[in-house]
Amino acid sequence: MVISVKTNKSVYYDIYSEFYNVNKFRELKSIMHHGDNRLNHINRVAKLSFNVSKFLKCDYISCTRGAMMHDFFTKEDLTKTNTKYNKFLKMHPTIALNNANKYFEINEIEEDAIKTHMYPITKEKPKYKESKIVCICDKLISFYEFFRFELGITYVFAYIFCVRVLI
Ligand SMILES: [Fe+2]
Numbered sequence: 001m002v003i004s005v006k007t008n009k010s011v012y013y014d015i016y017s018e019f020y021n022v023n024k025f026r027e028l029k030s031i032m033h034h035g036d037n038r039l040n041h042i043n044r045v046a047k048l049s050f051n052v053s054k055f056l057k058c059d060y061i062s063c064t065r066g067a068m069m070h071d072f073f074t075k076e077d078l079t080k081t082n083t084k085y086n087k088f089l090k091m092h093p094t095i096a097l098n099n100a101n102k103y104f105e106i107n108e109i110e111e112d113a114i115k116t117h118m119y120p121i122t123k124e125k126p127k128y129k130e131s132k133i134v135c136i137c138d139k140l141i142s143f144y145e146f147f148r149f150e151l152g153i154t155y156v157f158a159y160i161f162c163v164r165v166l167i
């Protein structure tokens with residue numbers, strides 16, 4: 001009898017491939033986000049959420065799936081919903097949640113992770129451990145991306161700043 005044990009990497013890419021097979025999701029690759037593209041941002045947040053939730057023995061599949069969909073929106077969605085720049089930070093979780101419901105089957109934890117990832121900018125607090133992980137990982141990654149891509153600070157310096165100074 002052959003027992004195959006999946007590595008963390010292959011479990012992660014199994015989750016990722018469900019999303020990457022959807023055209024609208026792949027469109028995120030062409031949208032700027034924190035000086036990089038939105039798909040790379042999502043991938044970083046989802047990988048970190050996957051590792052943290054596995055380490056904490058949470059529902060890592062829902063946590064990673066929630067992270068995959070947390071910023072699932074395009075420029076067209078913002079135009080369609082008439083979302084102005086000043087409302088963008090508060091509105092985009094709802095737009096991402098509508099898209100998630102339209103393109104994927106989502107559970108309560110994933111819905112909460114998408115809806116509350118901008119807390120405390122939005123009022124509703126994350127209800128589950130998994131959604132709290134997505135909310136924190138999104139902040140850490142956004143901070144890292146801001147320094148690395150927006151300010152152009154090198155990888156090593158950004159790493160030292162984020163890991164050595166802040167944690
Ligand atoms: Fe977001």
Ligand SMILES: [Fe+2]
Pocket residue numbers: 041045070071138142
């Ligand atoms: Fe994000």
